[in-house]
Amino acid sequence: VPSEELRHDYQRMAVSASQLQVVPPGVSVAASPRSDRENFLSARRLPVDAQLIVVVGPLVRSKRLDEAIWHFELVRTLHENAVMLILGDGPERERLERYARLVSEPAVVKFLGYREDMPAYFSHADVVLHTGEEATRSVAVMESMAAGVPVVASDVPVNRGLIEPGKTGFLAAARSRAMFARYTLRLLENPDLAQQIGTAAAEDAERRFSTRGMIQAYRQLYEELIVA
Helix, strand or coil, X not given: CCCHHHHHHHHHCCCCHHHCCCCCCCECCCCCCHHHHHHHHHHCCCCCCCEEEEEECCCCHHHCHXXXXXXXXXXXXXXXXXXXXXXXXXXXXXXXXXXXXXXXXCCCEEEEECCCCHHHHHHHCCEEEECCCCCCCCHHHHHHHHCCCCEEEEXXXXXXXXXXXXXXXXXXXXXXXXHHHHHHHHHHCCHHHHHHHHHHHHHHHHHHHEHHHHHHHHHHHHHHHHHC
């Protein structure tokens, strides 16, 4: 199973603990140097002083992206140079684009669809938001952490298993626009804190869910099964 949360779920369904082993999914992000930020922004016709708030994932209702867009508008009252980039596609895209036009100014909430160059966006993001309340771990959260980007995520069980609040990211009460905005503003206004949290997140990601660690965990599992 990929997480402790799912292991506990299976145990509650009377699956023996001896039949369960946690093998966290591995993520690998080849980060782009931050020194390329000006070129990155210019190539995408973004202002040179833009503060990038990135959301990643399928555009489905469980991601609660309308909450993310509204929260972004709270942030923009103090940071007019903030830009939200939404990476991903899905059945909710048309509705969300209409919603963004109603509550925000043109060109500050950008729907970019699925991107092959996703790591570049992680590398240059100032904050990654995850407002979803799913029961499974978000690969986007893990990839953001691996890229050294501060994450503000919903305070739900799966995210508690990924983020140590105040050290490797922030957890905001689900559906609390004010709390999401408060943590995002704290990161945007304190670059040293953002860098500290991003560095700690990258180190934690390397230790707990690197591709190398996943391969090693599977190797150990297979060796144990062969011996048994």
